Amino acid sequence: MKEAFDLGREPEKLRDRYGRTTFGQSCLLARRLVERGARLVDVNMYDTVFGILCWDCHADGGSLATKVSELKEKVAPIFDQAYSALLEDMVQRGLYDDTVVCAFGEFGRSPRINPNGGRDHWPQCWSVALGGGGLNTGQVIGSSDAQGGYPNERPIDPPMVAATLYKALGIDPHDTELPGPSGRPIPLIDREVPLIRELL
Numbered sequence: 001m002k003e004a005f006d007l008g009r010e011p012e013k014l015r016d017r018y019g020r021t022t023f024g025q026s027c028l029l030a031r032r033l034v035e036r037g038a039r040l041v042d043v044n045m046y047d048t049v050f051g052i053l054c055w056d057c058h059a060d061g062g063s064l065a066t067k068v069s070e071l072k073e074k075v076a077p078i079f080d081q082a083y084s085a086l087l088e089d090m091v092q093r094g095l096y097d098d099t100v101v102c103a104f105g106e107f108g109r110s111p112r113i114n115p116n117g118g119r120d121h122w123p124q125c126w127s128v129a130l131g132g133g134g135l136n137t138g139q140v141i142g143s144s145d146a147q148g149g150y151p152n153e154r155p156i157d158p159p160m161v162a163a164t165l166y167k168a169l170g171i172d173p174h175d176t177e178l179p180g181p182s183g184r185p186i187p188l189i190d191r192e193v194p195l196i197r198e199l200l
Contacts, residue, residue, distance in 0.1 A: 004032040017085045024082040031089050034099055045079065055105065059118025067117040079103075087131065100133030100168050104161075111149035125150050128161055133168045135199045156196060163189045164196040 007015065007025055010032075018024040023045045030041040049056035050063040057071055058064040066075070083103060090096040108126025109119035125144050131137045142154035166173040166188065173193070177185035 001033070001036055001038070004036050004038075005029065007032070014089070017081075017089075019078060019081040019085070021078050021082065023078055024085070027082040027086040028089075031086055031093070031095070034090070034095055035093065057109065057118045058120055059114065059116035061116060064118075068113055068119055069117065083129075090132065096132045097134060098132075100130070100135065100165060102128065102130045102165065104128040108148070111147040122149070128156075130161075130165075130199065135168055137199075139198065141196060141198050159189060159193040160196055163193045164199055167195055167200060 003009075007028060010028060015025065015028065018028045023043070026043045030043050033041050046052060046054045051065075053066050053070055053074055055066075055071070055075060056064050057066040057068055057075075059067045087096065087101065090099060090101065105126065107121055107123040110122040111125075112119075114120055125148060142156050143152045144150060145152045163173040166176070171188070173189040173195075174187070174191045176188040178188060180186035
């Protein structure tokens with residue numbers, strides 16, 4: 001597994017395809033780890049959101065200074081290049097059908113740009129990209145209103161995403177329990193949480 005961290009073993013052209021950014025090379029490393037049997041790999045786009053150009057685009061003039069315009073010009077292209085390279089590479093190597101690949105953050109961004117040119121925390125509506133692992137991909141499930149502020153059709157909440165991911169990974173989300181306090185088991189997911197059936 002340690003050999004996976006030697007990215008110098010990869011062709012220069014492929015490293016360029018992922019992008020010579022920390023995130024790009026981290027996505028390449030993720031593929032190398034999966035290829036060698038890693039069961040779970042988590043790639044963060046940034047080590048921190050403070051004092052750097054990143055998704056946390058509050059434009060507060062301080063440590064969260066990124067503006068919406070910088071997302072389009074700098075941040076999104078880094079993500080698009082690396083994530084599309086990861087998916088393409090995994091398909092070409094036969095890893096995609098057995099690996100669930102997902103991209104999401106902890107919440108969305110406000111539908112209105114704030115006075116400083118940024119967008120603030122907004123837990124009411126956001127997007128998740130899921131693929132691989134035998135999921136029925138190539139579809140959009142649900143929609144928001146025209147401003148991207150609130151769910152419109154087929155609202156899906158985080159517990160539904162978690163339950164569906166567990167199911168795709170071969171873990172029954174409704175019949176699995178974890179050890180809880182005082183030896184009392186707690187359910188992995190509440191039984192009433194539905195799966196996103198369109199994906200399964």
